[in-house]
Amino acid sequence: xxxxxxxxxxxxxxxxxxxxxxxxxxxxxxxxxxxxxxxxxxxxxxxxxxxxxxxxxxxxxxxxxxxxxxxxxxxxxxxxxxxxxxxxxxxxxxxxxxxxxxxxxxxxxxxxxxxxxxxxxxxxxxxxxxxxxxxxxxxxxxxxxxxxxxxxxxxxxxxxxxxxxxxxxxxxxxxxxxxxxxxxxxxxxxxxxxxxxxxxxxxxxxxxxxxxxxxxxxxxxxxxxxxxxxxxxxxxxxxxxxxxxxxxxxxxxxxxxxxxxxxxxxxxxxxxxxxxxxxxxxxxxxxxxxxxxxxxxx
Numbered sequence: 001x002x003x004x005x006x007x008x009x010x011x012x013x014x015x016x017x018x019x020x021x022x023x024x025x026x027x028x029x030x031x032x033x034x035x036x037x038x039x040x041x042x043x044x045x046x047x048x049x050x051x052x053x054x055x056x057x058x059x060x061x062x063x064x065x066x067x068x069x070x071x072x073x074x075x076x077x078x079x080x081x082x083x084x085x086x087x088x089x090x091x092x093x094x095x096x097x098x099x100x101x102x103x104x105x106x107x108x109x110x111x112x113x114x115x116x117x118x119x120x121x122x123x124x125x126x127x128x129x130x131x132x133x134x135x136x137x138x139x140x141x142x143x144x145x146x147x148x149x150x151x152x153x154x155x156x157x158x159x160x161x162x163x164x165x166x167x168x169x170x171x172x173x174x175x176x177x178x179x180x181x182x183x184x185x186x187x188x189x190x191x192x193x194x195x196x197x198x199x200x201x202x203x204x205x206x207x208x209x210x211x212x213x214x215x216x217x218x219x220x221x222x223x224x225x226x227x228x229x230x231x232x233x234x235x236x237x238x239x240x241x242x243x244x245x246x247x248x249x250x251x252x253x254x255x256x257x258x259x260x261x262x263x264x265x266x267x268x269x270x271x272x273x274x275x276x277x278x279x280x281x282x283x284x285x286x287x288x289x290x291x292x293x294x295x296x297x298x
Contacts, residue, residue: 094134101129126153141215142191157182237261
């Protein structure tokens, strides 16, 4: 009998333990799934906002990185040419500093062999890139050989550095005088270099000169020149035609115009008319006076 009671007691204890275990599980389950009164969309919007913030930061970082990409400190322009039909092809490389667009120098190499032919220096004063093309290749001495021209400054007139081919040394030689000649044009038929320049005299006074040069094998020689020079009070203009080099010019003709030619030029004047005849030696309105540097100026 005693054994029977013990079994009953054990059974009841077991039932109570099992009931307590289920109650604990139910309580825990309800706590995990309980609603705290918040909107679940708020959580989604928070996640989206966080993603957008991270995206903005990434985009901002990419923009900053792109702004850090600066122009190179220097760049080159490369040209190929032949001095004449019997010579090999050369490569001319112009080295340019991006800061201030300054020409640092030029090198000439043999295109086929890559041998360095020559290094050309530029002036410390006139060394700016002023045209889209940093160098031009043409015969300005009328000897059948190509020369190198480098526009290097501009005020009222162009400044052009010239490296002329010397057949004896087989090198290019720099000519200072060419740099001082101004706006250059070429008359190949008569083998002449023509220049048309405005000269600033003082405030409000600008003289105008048309000049004809030849090359004697060593230097450019001034042969002829016509000029318009306004008076100090800008009421009259002196026109003159001269021959010979600066400092030893001979006056061929000279007369006074009763006006400032800058504001009123009467080309029908019988004294001036011959200088404007199409096809004449001077032909001052002719296209032959147009600069050989017709590239875009910076």
